[in-house]
Amino acid sequence: MAASIEGFLKAIPARRAGSPEEVAxxxxxxxxxxxxxxxxTLMYCDGGLDAHLRGPDWPKAPPRFTRAPTPAHARAPDPASAR
Known part of the structure; x- marks a missing residue:
């Protein structure tokens, strides 16, 4: 167990776990x-892990969170279809 936690902490650019005080x-x-x-905007308090995982192509990479399309029942009626 300790080895897996140690490996995870090495993946964080800050090389340590954050403290509750830092989140506060x-x-x-x-x-x-x-x-x-x-x-x-999204603000991450993760020691740089998210930016590290996104990699150097991050500005060109698609966002992880995209807006879901509006369901058909919630859209305004199309005037052309009323003919």
Whole structure:
């Protein structure tokens, strides 16, 4: 078990696990007025692991999270089909 945890920590660019205090600092920032310009973004508190896993092609790579298409029953009716 310890070997697998050790291997996981080596995969994190920060080479260590994050602390609860570090996560709390991000939460406090997001709850403060200082984060008022942060809109519609994901913030990772993972020691750089996500960026590392995305690799050097990340800006060109497709996003992991995409918006699901609007279901047909929720779409506005097509005026052309009413003819």
């Amino acid at each position: 600092e991000l939460v406090l920032f997001l709850l403060s007025a200082k984060s008022g310009y942060c809109v519609g």
